[in-house]
Amino acid sequence: MTDGLVLDSIGHDYDGVPVVKGVSLRIRPGELVCLLGPSGCGKTTTLRVAAGLEAPRLGRVILNGKVVSGDGIHLPPEERHVGFLFQDYALFPHLDVMANVAFGLSGKPRAEREQRARQMLAQVGMSGYVDAWPHQLSGGQQQRVALARALAPSPSLMLLDEPFSGLDKRLRDQVRDETLHVLKSTRVSTLMVTHDPEEAMFMADRIAVMRGGEIVQLAPPDELYNHPRDAFVASFFGEVNLMAGVVRGGAVATPLGRFAAPGLTEGIVAEVLARPEALTLTASAQGHATVLTARRLGRSSLVHLRLEMPEMAICHLHARLGGGAAPAEGERVEIAVDSSQVFVFPAAAD
Amino acid sequence: MNPLPPSLEAPPSKGRRRQALGGRGWSVAVFVLVGVVSLPVLAVAANLLVPAGDVWTHLASTVLSAYVANSIWLMLGVGCCVAIGGVGTAWLVTMCRFGGSRTLEWALLLPMAMPAYVVAYTYTGLLDYAGPVQSGLRALFGWRSAHDYWFPELRSLGGAVGVMSMVLYPYVYMLARAAFLEQSVCVLEASRTLGCRPWRAFLQVALPLARPAVAAGVALALMETLNDFGTVHYFAVDTFTTGIYRTWLGMGQPAAAAQLGAVLMMFVLALVLTERLSRGSRRFHHTTGRYRTLPRLPITGAMAAAALAFCLLPIVLGFAVPAAILAVWAVEGGAERALNGEFLSLAGNSVILAAVAGLVAVAVALLLVYALRLHPRPAVRSGVRLASLGYAIPGSVIAVGTLVPLTAVDRALAGFAQDRLGWSIGLLLTGSIAGLVYAYVVRFLAVAVNGVEASLGKVTPSMEAAARTLGEGGLGTLRRVHLPIIRGSLLSAGLLVFVDVMKELPATLIMRPFNFDTLATRTFTLASDERLADAGAPALAIVLAGLLPVVLLSRTIARSRPGGAQ
Structure with missing residues (x-):
């Protein structure tokens, strides 16, 4: 039994x-x-x-x-x-x-x-x-x-x-x-x-x-x-950066880039969730993101970013960085994303 | 999600079929108990539907309007007096600090120990024509007779209002005080920082917050006013209670008495609704959960003297003076004569009756409240409320309502015994101790229910569930968890019923067995025979018993403030 x-x-x-x-x-x-x-x-x-x-x-x-x-x-x-x-x-x-x-x-x-x-x-x-x-x-x-x-x-x-x-x-x-x-x-x-x-x-x-x-x-x-x-x-198990976009050609375009949306109907609104630890930052004078504040929280740092991509709405993002120095306030950075920690779902009906 | 594979067919355990957590047995027990306990109230209420008889028509055309008018004036007078006295004293002792204010906190409860009728007897003895006050005045001023001077007549409506207010204000005092203590000090301090002076803070913040408690207290005091029989009978103020007594015992008209009772119940119903509605909203009045020791406003000099006088007045008038008079009478009446004579048998009767009623009431209350706890269904809840309604119903009405069904049962029993068995058993229940205890339980069950409910609150639902998951059944949990925790409170609840029964007069008068007397009924008959001094010893015994719940209450009150000083 x-x-x-x-x-x-x-x-x-x-x-x-x-x-x-x-x-x-x-x-x-x-x-x-x-x-x-x-x-x-x-x-x-x-x-x-x-x-x-x-x-x-x-x-x-x-x-x-x-x-x-x-x-x-x-x-x-x-x-x-x-x-x-x-x-x-x-x-x-x-x-x-x-x-x-x-x-x-x-x-x-x-x-x-x-x-x-x-x-x-x-x-x-x-x-x-x-x-x-x-x-x-x-x-x-x-x-x-x-x-x-x-x-x-x-x-x-x-x-x-x-x-x-x-x-x-x-x-x-x-x-x-x-x-x-x-x-x-x-x-x-x-x-x-x-x-x-x-x-x-x-x-x-x-x-x-x-x-x-x-x-x-x-x-x-x-x-x-x-x-x-x-x-x-996804959001219950940790903070996420939430963005929305329309599915076009099997992918969703967001200020962080295009993410594949397998199985989602063409033309519907999708939610894109990126964990803060999926973001890595490199200092760059041409970067589209500006560091608003950076705070050390024990073993990691939380960086608040303002991302301005051309033809996209301005968005606020959080990046969680492991050891090492966090960028300074006001610094311009380029963002790279680990797409295995980005999730795409159809937008909730409600 | 994860549907089970069809192979997972499990056999039922032990093949037993059970209701969720026991079930029907408790509900049946509750409904039988509630039915028995609320039968008298329903029996009287049913009279509202019965066509009026000749006696009723006679009553309605002659005395009914006087009953209504007297009862309303009495309620108005007592209501105003207890509201002012109760709120004033409660505010002074909780919010201000002056010489003696700590002692006053419990001393203000003392008049509760005095049944109104005892106070009425003592003041009559003190103030009537032959009493020491008028005799002294006559000797002092050389007056010869009552025509030479004016002296207020105590045995009047005004006198009844005064006597009842003196002993009933503690209901308002208690609830208002609890409300003031519960009020978060932050609210009061916020009002002070917003520019309220202490007096305005009282009027604009504290009093409105305490209003439901005050309304509940006044409603309780008015229920007692309507219940009173001894005072109004002695003062010859005709109200419903005296009317019921006279119609029943004097005119031998149970139906008309029951109809008077039904009208009286309408008054009571209004009061119950007031009390319930005002209590119902009380829970919204804890504006924040933070408590600190109340910053008492120190007052000195003439203000302190005035505050002290205001608080001492009801204690002196409602307790000290009557108690002193009773003591003098008891000594004059000869303490040993009282002890040798009937006093001991009277006390024995009272104590046995009260103890039995207390035990039965607590047992019934425990069953009802525990059943409600196990099955918090609306039907069970309203059943328990219905059974608690007796506390609002005047004792005389309960007596009438109890006797009507009891007589019917007795007739049926006697008829059955006569016809089938050939025995002549007479009336078994009517006019028996059992019938009297039944009436007491109906009347005072609410006291026991309140006590048991409050104490069962100490056993959290998860303690109950813990005992169940650790392998105890419903009754076993009651025995091993609930009873040990609530034992003390059960004793207090029983004690409160005990003392209420000791003091009870109208139901005992109507329902007692022939030639059976208690301390209360003997006090009443002695006073009615104008043998006031002889009534001293039994009355004093009642008052002494009445002090027990006052002690209990003052201890509870001292502990009632969360986070407050002991």
Whole structure:
């Protein structure tokens, strides 16, 4: 039989407003899949459906080869054996750390429960806080205890709902790293929800980009970045320079040059998206671009450019340059483009 | 996207069919409970549709206009007094700093412990012809009789307005104070930087922002005004409550009493709508989420003295003086005589009734609120609201509304027993303790529901979901997560119901079993027999019990300000 989680054409609505429309997804054992999308795209609802916290209106949820939702069945969350890590951690305030982690282990002898809880706390590096109360812990510590609690009953599936959004930036990077290690070393299948593309790329084996209740593209991070299916995905994974033009002779002319538009109908308006790192600059007195400002942002520099091509509208562009010196303000430059990082899509209808 | 291959046909797990997260059981429980609890209110409301009988026509042509007029004047008078007193005191103690303002914050709640009828009795004892004040004046000025001087008549509409305002202003005070505390200090400071002087900032910014809270407080106070029976009965001011009591017990006309109750409910409905509408918009009044300790305006000298006097007046009149009089009466009446006599059995009756009602109300409230939490459907929500409506309905109306269906059930039971079993069982529920507890639960369920709702808010939905994903079912989650967290609040909710039942008068009077007395009913009958001094001990006991929720409330209020000083 198939292990892992299968979502089969899940549809759900709240009070008649559809929030998830035909989402299908399969998580292989030990795989970590991220649901990524802007707020309100239905990703958290999908996660809650997988947990059994919501009964989907349409479709089926299949967990380790058994239908747990759909076909007239709805197995309640307590019988699904899944772990859920909540955005606010949801530690029980009336129980200490030990009792929180042992909460899901009822039905086992006391000594065994404690041993398992200690083992989990050790795994997340919280052994020293067995007797602490949730309100005495920092955000990062609470997150670790919540992770230990969710993993303690050895669930076959872990569900993570924006698990790092409550932490400040530096702590987030650290906790994210630790969480990834814990999840990968327990080899549990994981479905995680996030709105942060960088986080998704950091955590996920595959990412499902969602918009308007549908999965737009499901692929490994590398493929999403290099071969986005549409302008939404391309711009979601990083800043882009957006230009528009009409398809003529199988190509679109833009101030940055002509780009092939394979498969696009002749004469329609197309959007051309160029990542800032696709642009390289060379100083040239005859260059058509002027440097407005250049700012060093850690390892790279961001250069704001004003490009004036003859018979074209003036456009503002961003170029991201690796190490080395950035050009000075007011300098004239020539722009070269790496066309593998330029994407051409039909302009959105709306 | 990625349609599944047809080969992936998975068998259903365990072959069990389940509703989403349990389901029908909770809804059925809610609708049965709501039906039972709202039956009295519906029974009275149904009387609006019943054709008017002779007694009703008689009532309408004789006393009804007086009832309406008195009730309206009473509401107007009390409404104005509590609005001014409540807002004024709330503003002074929250926004200004003067000698004693910290103590006043909780002391201003003290009059809540006083049932209006007890205050009415004490002031009558103090101010009537034979009382110490008039006797003293006569001795001082050598007057012989009432013809020699003029003294305001306490037992009048004006007196009733005064007595009720003294004990009901804390409703406005509490809500207005909470509203002032919630107002972001930034808003007030912004108005100051825009050139408002403190007084104008109050009138133009703080007061409009607090207006919904004030309206809600006044509406609550007016509901209590309409509910009052003891005061208006004692002062011989004919209102709906006294009318219902007289029509029911004096004239033996339950139908006409119910019709009076139905008219009274129209008044209440208007108040409920006012309260709901004004509360409904309250959430829009948190203009920003930033709080700092309120910069209190220091006032000194004559202004401070005036502020202190304004705040002390209601405490002295509404609590200190009546409490002192009660204490004197209790001592004069002989503390040991009271203890030896019926006092202990009265107190026992009151405590048992109140404890049972408190337990039942909290249990019902917990079920309703938890069901609402599990299934936040509009139908369940309106069911819970309907069941909470009893708090707005005067006790006398609830009593009538409870007795009508109970009598019907009793008749049916008795008929059944007589016909089928040959037993003569009489009336089982009517005039029984069970019937009385039923009426209390109907009347005070909202108190318990509010308490339980607030405390369940402490259990976030994700805590619930966490427990479910960790393998606990609905009831197990209630037992292992909710109950331990909300235990303290459940106790407070039960305590509030307990004290309300201790103080309750009209429903108890109408529904109590024959020869069964509580502290409240005994106080009432003693006072009606002009044995005021003997009423001291039971009344004092009621007031002491009434202090418990005041303590609770003042602690909650102190903690209510986010980020504020403890």
